[in-house]
Amino acid sequence: MTQKKIAVFVGSLRKESFNRKMAKALTALAPESLKLEIIEIGGLPLYDQDLDDEGRPPSAWTAFRERVKSFDGFLLVTPEYNRSVPGVLKNAIDVGSRPYGKSVWGGKPGAVISVSPGAIGGFGANHHLRQSLVFLNVPAMQQPEAYIGSAANLFDESGNLANDSIRDFVAKYIHAFAAWVEINTCSRKQ
Ligand SMILES: Cc1cc2nc3c(=O)[nH]c(=O)nc-3n(C[C@H](O)[C@H](O)[C@H](O)COP(=O)(O)O)c2cc1C
Numbered sequence: 001m002t003q004k005k006i007a008v009f010v011g012s013l014r015k016e017s018f019n020r021k022m023a024k025a026l027t028a029l030a031p032e033s034l035k036l037e038i039i040e041i042g043g044l045p046l047y048d049q050d051l052d053d054e055g056r057p058p059s060a061w062t063a064f065r066e067r068v069k070s071f072d073g074f075l076l077v078t079p080e081y082n083r084s085v086p087g088v089l090k091n092a093i094d095v096g097s098r099p100y101g102k103s104v105w106g107g108k109p110g111a112v113i114s115v116s117p118g119a120i121g122g123f124g125a126n127h128h129l130r131q132s133l134v135f136l137n138v139p140a141m142q143q144p145e146a147y148i149g150s151a152a153n154l155f156d157e158s159g160n161l162a163n164d165s166i167r168d169f170v171a172k173y174i175h176a177f178a179a180w181v182e183i184n185t186c187s188r189k190q
Helices: 018-029 049-053 059-069 087-097 123-135 164-189
Strands: 004-010 034-038 073-078 110-115
Touching (some): 004 087, 004 164, 018 164, 034 164, 073 123, 087 123, 110 123, 110 164
Parallel strands (some): 004 034, 004 073
């Protein structure tokens, strides 16, 4: 089995972000078959279609698109902002989806994890993201779902997962994703 490279996008720029801590926990618990890497998206200029249409995309967009193309799959780890997807993550998705016909997303497997201090675990953001992934032709893992609430209790002072229950869930999740990547990578090659 060849190791698959997974790009991880975090929908929060906050220094103490629970979602970034979750992205790191997923990385630490990933099986050998996956190599996770967080791709920073905070410096991407806001998407403006004119810049693509006029053939002068910002270098940050071009570098981002080239980098993302080299990955085998995607993990989106995000908070919910006003019951939807934070702008920084939606912008990264939009930048990667254009110019028309040159999307960097299509056909590669993905999964969505939402983390919130609230009780419903970012369900709204999670499903709005899934809606975009359908359009972008990213097969998004169906199960297990990950709407992770009460985030303030999940991490210790060092940012590590604080108890066995959440550690077991995150380990199961990332192993299920490894299987999802394997299945969808095989079907993509046929
Ligand atoms: C603009 C804004 C809107 C928010 N809207 C929601 C929301 O709709 N649902 C929710 O559960 N939390 C909401 N929150 C609270 C975030 O879940 C909380 O700040 C969380 O810690 C952000 O994730 P992070 O820790 O990864 O930065 C919102 C926060 C901000 C800044």
